Amino acid sequence: MTQTDLYRGYIDCLNNQDWQRLHRFVHDEVHYNGDRVGLSGYRAMLERDFREIPDLYFDVQLLIAEPPFIASRLRFNCTPKGTFFGLPINGKKVSFSENVFYEFLNDRIRNVWSVIDKAAIEAQL
Numbered sequence: 001m002t003q004t005d006l007y008r009g010y011i012d013c014l015n016n017q018d019w020q021r022l023h024r025f026v027h028d029e030v031h032y033n034g035d036r037v038g039l040s041g042y043r044a045m046l047e048r049d050f051r052e053i054p055d056l057y058f059d060v061q062l063l064i065a066e067p068p069f070i071a072s073r074l075r076f077n078c079t080p081k082g083t084f085f086g087l088p089i090n091g092k093k094v095s096f097s098e099n100v101f102y103e104f105l106n107d108r109i110r111n112v113w114s115v116i117d118k119a120a121i122e123a124q125l
Contacts, residue, residue, distance in 0.1 A: 053079065
């Protein structure tokens with residue numbers, strides 16, 4: 001299975017909130033933006049995201065693989081419940097992108113570097 005296939009499986013896991021499969025795609029010692037969060041911390045972050053944004057859906061717009069790295073541009077059209085990135089969204093529909101890089105180790109995501117387009121969100125408020 002290629003890293004691209006693994007990544008698409010990971011995105012499917014997120015979109016279906018299939019947390020029992022998350023360990024198949026994410027390393028036990030995963031780091032997020034330089035901080036070691038571990039698998040349990042990463043899962044907790046994702047579960048919180050879905051609680052705060054019930055209609056969250058990860059839409060892959062661009063995917064580039066250069067093993068052991070993957071670069072992806074994700075698109076979101078969602079309705080956060082309250083404050084999101086310090087912005088008072090409060091149920092308003094917003095669209096934005098995330099540019100994210102992943103590093104794989106032993107066929108699982110070991111490092112994640114993410115940048116979300118907060119300016120796009122601010123422009124919609």
